[in-house]
Amino acid sequence: MISLEVNNLTKVYPxxxxxxxxxSFKVNPGEGVVLLGHNGSGKSTLFRCITSFEKPTSGNIVIDETDITTLSKSKLRPIRKKVGMVFQHFNLINNLSVFQNVLFGALGHTKTSFHTFAPFASEELRMKAMDCLDRVGLSHFAKRRADQLSGGQQQRVAIARMLMQDPEIVLADEPIASLDPKAGREVMDLLWEIVQERGLSVVSILHQMDIAMEYGERIIALKKGNMIIDESVKKLDRAFLDTLYHQEDFTETEGEKAGA
Ligand SMILES: Nc1ncnc2c1ncn2[C@@H]1O[C@H](COP(=O)(O)OP(=O)(O)OP(=O)(O)O)[C@@H](O)[C@H]1O
Ligand SMILES: [Mg+2]
Incomplete structure (x- = not known):
């Protein structure tokens, strides 16, 4: 079980x-956090810093008691594998089968192509991929092309791919924003069930306040790159959250210019 710590993180783009x-915030092992904030408030930038796709300008990120901002690429790789991602647009490879997409999850965040990797995938990995597909209830679609599934099913495949990587922290960037309300709830239920049964930490960016309060144990909110809320859901009042969320200056689409 590992924790995630974000300390005095600042990111200024070129x-x-x-x-x-x-x-700054800390996510404890097994905790479910919802990250709120309108367009351009910095949510995805925060995720990209945590997965080391962006380098912070200052501050650091500690995963499993290791400061990842100073690690070499080779030392970073095993820590990156502990962070699983789920995206709004699923990010499946459309012309591969559902099974191949899940198997690909074993690679984590590397640039190796599937065609280089697949012929060498062990029987053990193949069985694991089927188990992950089974967990999301889609093993019967294993041979189908990924783009021949509904949005909700594609997101479930993406969850199976994420499980394949044995993550300990899950970052979900608007996982239900492309789904209708029913499929969205099914995906949230599945994701939360899985993170709870495995004791994973999850940080999920959401825009729907009802869902945020229903699923999150804790809510963190960003406004123009600043953290304005970090509070247990039990202590948060819905009306207060609504006011904050709907305030005009909370819906800015432009980030602040440094030094402006
Ligand atoms: N590569 C980049 N170069 C310059 N500015 C960027 C870059 N990526 C994001 N930004 C800016 O940084 C700010 C935060 O963007 P970010 O994508 O993190 O916001 P977000 O909260 O995820 O928004 P959304 O809800 O629309 O996904 C925005 O002002 C955005 O325009
Ligand atoms: Mg975003």
């Missing part, structure tokens, strides 16, 4: 946009 401004 064009001067300050996407994150001194953000």
């Amino acid at each position: 064009d001067g946009t300050k996407a994150l401004d001194n953000v």
Whole structure:
């Protein structure tokens, strides 16, 4: 069981946009956190820093008691594998089968192509991929092309692919934003069931307040790159959250320019 710590994280993009401004929080093992904030508030930037796809301007990120911002690429790889991602648009490879997409999850965040990897995938990995597909209730679609599934089914395949990587922390970037309400709830139920049964930590970006309060144990909210809420859901009042979320200056689409 590992924890995630974000300490005084600031990210200024080369064009001067300050996407994150001194953000700090900790996610304990097994905790379910919802990350709120309107367009451009820095949510995806935060996730990209945690997965090391962006380098923070200052501050650090500690995963499993290791500061990942100073690690070499080779030392970073095993830690990156502990962080599983689920995306709004599923990010499946459309012309591969459902099974192949899940098997691909074993690679984690590397650039190896599937065609280089697949012929060498062991029987053990193949069985594991089927188990992961089974867990999301889709083993009967194993041979189907990924793009021949509904959106909700594709997101379930993406969850199976994420499980294949044996993550300990799950980051979900608007996992239900492309789904209708029924499919969205099914995906949230499945994701939350899985993270709970495995004791994983999850941070999920959501825009639906009802869902956020129903599933999250804790809510973190960003506004123009600043953290404005970090509170247990039990202590948060829905009306207060609604006011904050609907305030006009909370719906800014532009990040702050550094030094502006
Ligand atoms: N590569 C980049 N270069 C310059 N600015 C960027 C870059 N990526 C994001 N930004 C800016 O940083 C700010 C935060 O963007 P980010 O994508 O993190 O927001 P978000 O909260 O995920 O928004 P959304 O809800 O629309 O997904 C925005 O002002 C955005 O325009
Ligand atoms: Mg985003």
